[in-house]
Amino acid sequence: MPFDVIVHNEHGYPIDTTALQQAALAVLNAHDVAPDTTLSVVLLPDEDIRALNQQHRRVDAPTDVLSFPAEELPEGIDEAPYLGDVLIGFPYVQAQSEREGFPLAESLILMVVHGALHLLGYDHDTPNNRTEMWEVQAVLLEQLGVRPEIVLAYEQEHDE
Numbered sequence: 247m248p249f250d251v252i253v254h255n256e257h258g259y260p261i262d263t264t265a266l267q268q269a270a271l272a273v274l275n276a277h278d279v280a281p282d283t284t285l286s287v288v289l290l291p292d293e294d295i296r297a298l299n300q301q302h303r304r305v306d307a308p309t310d311v312l313s314f315p316a317e318e319l320p321e322g323i324d325e326a327p328y329l330g331d332v333l334i335g336f337p338y339v340q341a342q343s344e345r346e347g348f349p350l351a352e353s354l355i356l357m358v359v360h361g362a363l364h365l366l367g368y369d370h371d372t373p374n375n376r377t378e379m380w381e382v383q384a385v386l387l388e389q390l391g392v393r394p395e396i397v398l399a400y401e402q403e404h405d406e
Contacts, residue, residue, distance in 0.1 A: 249275075249283050251287065269359050270358050289334050290333055294335075295309055332358055
């Protein structure tokens with residue numbers, strides 16, 4: 247396998263690790279990413295994701311997903327590329343999926359795809375960027391068997 251997706255679930259949340267890895271691999275395979283690239287998916291409790299959201303976005307609340315691209319290695323260091331970390335607030339996503347009526351597994355796949363796209367430079371900070379990111383995201387989610395309605399629910403919740 248040319249890519250490595252590491253899932254950290256230190257709190258023992260009930261997840262399908264393989265499904266999360268496949269979601270990240272779908273994103274990497276759909277883009278021109280260097281062979282042997284690694285990324286990590288980390289599942290966190292609300293208090294941890296809230297602290298990171300406060301520290302990096304100045305939002306004092308838990309959230310569903312944060313992405314942290316890896317810093318560039320100094321010149322001359324020859325290591326396999328590390329893309330970065332996708333951090334998922336598991337209790338937040340679990341509550342969100344229950345509220346919206348979607349299976350938790352689909353919500354987690356959406357978070358991995360969304361977060362991995364951010365690691366690759368996609369954003370939704372402007373209407374054009376949002377359209378581009380959502381189109382790529384929709385294609386990937388369809389490949390992974392996730393219903394497109396989940397994105398509409400996600401958009402509405404974040405637009406409120």
